[in-house]
Amino acid sequence: MNVTPAAVAINTFREAVRDRVLYNLVFFALLMIGAAIFVGQISIGIERLVIINLGLTAISIFGLVMAVFIGVGLVYKEMEKRTLYSLLAKPVRRWEFLVGKYTGLLLTLCVNTAFMTLGLAAALFYVGRPFVRSDASILVAVYFILLELALVTALALFFSCFSSPMLSTLFTLGIYVTGVFAKDIRDVGELTNVSAMKTLTSVVYYLVPNFHNFNAIATAGHGNSVPFSLIWQNTAYAVLYAGVVLLAASAVFSGRNLK
Amino acid sequence: MGTPAIEILGLTKDYPVGFWRKRMVRSLDNLTLEVEEGEVFGFLGPNGAGKTTTMKLLMGLIYPTSGTARIRGRAIDDIQMHREIGYLPEQPYFYDYLTARELLDYYARFSDYSAAERHERVERFLERVGLAEAGDVQLRKFSKGMLQRAGIAQAILHDPHVVFLDEPMSGLDPIGRREVRDIIHELKQKGRTVFFSTHILTDAEMLCDRVAVLAGGKLQGVGAPNEIVSIEVHAMEILFEARDGRSLPAGIAGRATQIGGRIRVEVPESELYRALDELRSCEARILSVTPVRPTLEDYFLLLVGREKAISHAVEVNPR
Numbered sequence A: 001m002n003v004t005p006a007a008v009a010i011n012t013f014r015e016a017v018r019d020r021v022l023y024n025l026v027f028f029a030l031l032m033i034g035a036a037i038f039v040g041q042i043s044i045g046i047e048r049l050v051i052i053n054l055g056l057t058a059i060s061i062f063g064l065v066m067a068v069f070i071g072v073g074l075v076y077k078e079m080e081k082r083t084l085y086s087l088l089a090k091p092v093r094r095w096e097f098l099v100g101k102y103t104g105l106l107l108t109l110c111v112n113t114a115f116m117t118l119g120l121a122a123a124l125f126y127v128g129r130p131f132v133r134s135d136a137s138i139l140v141a142v143y144f145i146l147l148e149l150a151l152v153t154a155l156a157l158f159f160s161c162f163s164s165p166m167l168s169t170l171f172t173l174g175i176y177v178t179g180v181f182a183k184d185i186r187d188v189g190e191l192t193n194v195s196a197m198k199t200l201t202s203v204v205y206y207l208v209p210n211f212h213n214f215n216a217i218a219t220a221g222h223g224n225s226v227p228f229s230l231i232w233q234n235t236a237y238a239v240l241y242a243g244v245v246l247l248a249a250s251a252v253f254s255g256r257n258l259k
Numbered sequence B: 001m002g003t004p005a006i007e008i009l010g011l012t013k014d015y016p017v018g019f020w021r022k023r024m025v026r027s028l029d030n031l032t033l034e035v036e037e038g039e040v041f042g043f044l045g046p047n048g049a050g051k052t053t054t055m056k057l058l059m060g061l062i063y064p065t066s067g068t069a070r071i072r073g074r075a076i077d078d079i080q081m082h083r084e085i086g087y088l089p090e091q092p093y094f095y096d097y098l099t100a101r102e103l104l105d106y107y108a109r110f111s112d113y114s115a116a117e118r119h120e121r122v123e124r125f126l127e128r129v130g131l132a133e134a135g136d137v138q139l140r141k142f143s144k145g146m147l148q149r150a151g152i153a154q155a156i157l158h159d160p161h162v163v164f165l166d167e168p169m170s171g172l173d174p175i176g177r178r179e180v181r182d183i184i185h186e187l188k189q190k191g192r193t194v195f196f197s198t199h200i201l202t203d204a205e206m207l208c209d210r211v212a213v214l215a216g217g218k219l220q221g222v223g224a225p226n227e228i229v230s231i232e233v234h235a236m237e238i239l240f241e242a243r244d245g246r247s248l249p250a251g252i253a254g255r256a257t258q259i260g261g262r263i264r265v266e267v268p269e270s271e272l273y274r275a276l277d278e279l280r281s282c283e284a285r286i287l288s289v290t291p292v293r294p295t296l297e298d299y300f301l302l303l304v305g306r307e308k309a310i311s312h313a314v315e316v317n318p319r
Helices: A004-017 A020-041 A047-071 A076-080 A083-088 A094-126 A133-160 A165-180 A182-192 A195-207 A217-221 A228-254 B051-059 B079-083 B100-111 B115-128 B144-156 B174-189 B201-207 B225-232 B269-281 B296-305 B307-314
Strands: B006-017 B023-035 B040-044 B066-071 B085-088 B162-166 B193-198 B210-215 B218-223 B235-241 B256-259 B262-267 B285-292
Touching (some): A004 B100, A020 A094, A047 A133, A076 A083, A076 A165, A083 B085, A133 A217, A133 A228, A165 A182, B023 B218, B040 B051, B040 B174, B040 B201, B051 B066, B051 B162, B051 B193, B100 B115, B115 B144, B144 B174, B174 B201, B201 B225
Parallel strands (some): B085 B162, B162 B193
Antiparallel strands (some): B006 B023, B006 B066, B210 B218, B235 B262, B235 B285, B256 B262
């Protein structure tokens, strides 16, 4: 068994959990979920919907912030601080390092998301609402958020291999926003009747990750179930897309001269 | 003769510079060098000579423009080669959120040790570099010297056959420098090969079987340190205390300088014994006799300025 990526992943996780900024983010996320209780109380009749919507949105936004801001520094920081020098002098292949960094951040995001989900469950419990079977869709929505974060992390890591954190943040967020509106962008292209525009928007639609499909917050809020086919489709899509991005990152990083 | 520990063949590295990165600057120019197993080999040169570039090329951190290198017969792009080497980067920086113990444990994980072996090694090497008591302190609280010790520990933790140390004495106090010298001696006694770069000539003299001098990315010469340094001795310094009431011989008094209660005089090497006899005759107390050599900085300046003349003088084994 190759222990190298696992060792790098554990170290990355350790770095994240020893960073106070992370705790601030989790604190603010839990605060937002707590605020959802208050907002829920003044939303007559739709308390459940409001708490779930706000809670899941907080989990998504703070997860995104963590994935982007930690992700863009994953490789860059190691190059800039030259911590990579002594590591790559060990029998560590560059792709193993990347996979380790990626897995470590993903592990961090999973743990944080789990904490925030517990916060949301506590908020729902606090307002005295019994848990019902349809609440499983909340967990599915959280799972989709994690898939989304896995994609965002892969993109951030990819950009981190060759650009500064500032540029990587811009690139990653740019692709994220484009991905959220990918379907709308294609629809706009269809409406123009200009073939070049149609082609361009289609290319964008197929090229950027389609983040819209990972949004099950409204479905969870209304207590509707998420089709099983969508769960596995999204899983396969995220795994494949992140895999391709990691391969590209590995190709770029393997050819780099460390300054 | 067996396979050389390090075999460098025409290693060249060009860096692109400028906004469009079209202009190339040559950092290392056709370096060819062999280091035998068990040698302590010093890599000398002024800043920008190409020492660190060479080390980074050998570690696979940067890629050569042309040329190749092998370490214990393995190409430098062979991952298995990394099991046989240890590396201390110049001015090392480590994960500052880790403690020294955690850092060494992390690096030991890449060497297939069991948890018990890892633990034993980490403790042994923390002790070896004098960090046993600071083992649970986060590296962000370490001084430069302590970081250097942690760096040395991680470089030799897995008992590598070839150890690369980039400026290992940098940032260390005299005790630390002595400890590093002891470690290098120990490695040599165990038959390990040590390849280290330094600016400090005395370290090279004390430790190295051979040294290579690099300037402007080019190899200027390879040889035993005394072969390079001895040609530069141009005077002997005598430090002594004069006996009360005794006047100094004329030949010495004329070039003597008073330093506190002591007197310092520089004489040509050929006149040393005569000067010592004269001092003995006037009952002076000899404190020290030291060869006066130019500093390494002087030597490097000379190298850069008069590359050809010096390269002729130091080139012991021209390649």
